[in-house]
Amino acid sequence: MKCVKCGQKAAINMRHHKLALCKDHFLEWIPAQTQRFIEKYRMFSLQDKVLVAVSGGKDSLSLWDILQRLGYQADGLYIGLGIDGGIGYSNESQRLCEEFAKSHGLRLRVVSVGAEFGETIPELSLRTIRGKEKPCAVCGLTKRHIMNRAARDGGYDVLATGHNLDDETATLLGNTLNWIPGYLVRQGPVLEADKPGLVRKVKPLCRIYERDMAAYAILRGIEYIYEECPHAVGSNSIFYKELLNNLEAERPGAKINFYVAFLQAKENGLFAAQADPDLDKLHACPSCGQPTSAPGMCAFCRMTAKA
Numbered sequence: 001m002k003c004v005k006c007g008q009k010a011a012i013n014m015r016h017h018k019l020a021l022c023k024d025h026f027l028e029w030i031p032a033q034t035q036r037f038i039e040k041y042r043m044f045s046l047q048d049k050v051l052v053a054v055s056g057g058k059d060s061l062s063l064w065d066i067l068q069r070l071g072y073q074a075d076g077l078y079i080g081l082g083i084d085g086g087i088g089y090s091n092e093s094q095r096l097c098e099e100f101a102k103s104h105g106l107r108l109r110v111v112s113v114g115a116e117f118g119e120t121i122p123e124l125s126l127r128t129i130r131g132k133e134k135p136c137a138v139c140g141l142t143k144r145h146i147m148n149r150a151a152r153d154g155g156y157d158v159l160a161t162g163h164n165l166d167d168e169t170a171t172l173l174g175n176t177l178n179w180i181p182g183y184l185v186r187q188g189p190v191l192e193a194d195k196p197g198l199v200r201k202v203k204p205l206c207r208i209y210e211r212d213m214a215a216y217a218i219l220r221g222i223e224y225i226y227e228e229c230p231h232a233v234g235s236n237s238i239f240y241k242e243l244l245n246n247l248e249a250e251r252p253g254a255k256i257n258f259y260v261a262f263l264q265a266k267e268n269g270l271f272a273a274q275a276d277p278d279l280d281k282l283h284a285c286p287s288c289g290q291p292t293s294a295p296g297m298c299a300f301c302r303m304t305a306k307a
Ligand code: SF4
Pocket: 135, 136, 137, 139, 140, 229, 230, 231, 232
């Protein structure tokens, strides 16, 4: 198989795009695609200050790499969850983010959940849900709270996350199978800051396959954590990703078609009548000042307030 641009030996064959590229052309193509989607969905400009949420994984570190190559002002945010899982998951992912920042001369902000709130994610979940379930709901709530606060207080125009096409289609499949209109309305490449205190969120990699992002990280020589968070095992999102991979193996391009057709349907007004039911109820949490639809304090402040 040969690179369609230069005829050299191809390093990757993307059946979903009917495109084979050599290493050099692939390493140019991924940032060019990312730039295309940043512009298409009007995510941010060269004048904006961007905060990239980095986890130590391939997608977020590659996103940070791509943004700085494209000339954007992008700082990183690492959230220390305090998850060990027998593999020192949080310590290792923090180390890799710090190494990446240092070697690229970039600024990394670190927020440790344990140091800041007195309890790590496993401790918080043990106290609040008595460890009966996975800590993912507690973890998701905490990450959203910290990401919004760090971006708002740090004076950033936008928060960027490394969600790739596989993440987005797995979420979309879950929302569609359960037919959750409120989530479908809000899913997309950009989540607008439609209330005071909310920071704009964007997903510049939302149209790039996970497999291609892994190839980018490896070919670019980015050192990232291979292990998933130990709590991700058995999650719905992994199950949906496997289903979609089976579909993709038979029908190359199925994932990108599913996602782009959804965005097109939204643009054509499919969900126009479905206003976000929580938007009108939003008010500032009396404890942290972040917008919430819960009566009184926000869910995060209620969870971290000890009895
Ligand atoms: S899988 Fe791990 S990082 Fe992801 S939400 Fe669950 S606990 Fe948090």
